[in-house]
Amino acid sequence: MEIAFGTKKLERCYREHEYGRRTWGEAVARKYVQRIDLLQEAANMLEVERLPGLNCHPLKGERAGQYAVTLLGRWRLVFTLQGNTAEIIRIEEVSKHYGD
Secondary structure (H helix, E strand, O other), X not given: OEEEEOOHHHHHHHHOHHHHHHHHOHHHHHHHXXXXXXXXXXXXXXXXXXXXXXXXXXXXXXHOOEEEEEEEOOEEEEEEEEOOOOXXXXXXXXXEOOOO
């Protein structure tokens, strides 16, 4: 699947590990890159949902239409699907689920 980024910061965190590390810390930055690589290699959303360890799930309420995958602990990668056949994954944010 094709990857698009919602912000320049999210793209920079993917392309420049040091920037991601400064933004979220070493472990989350490393998982962020790994997860995006896995999403990119997936053929379709069904394959993404079946990938072990991602815990891919649709979000509800105000976030209906978005999906989340686990990065590390409470950290989540939130994305939406775009395109006529949902062939583009747009990275929307990285957040600490349930705050803190």
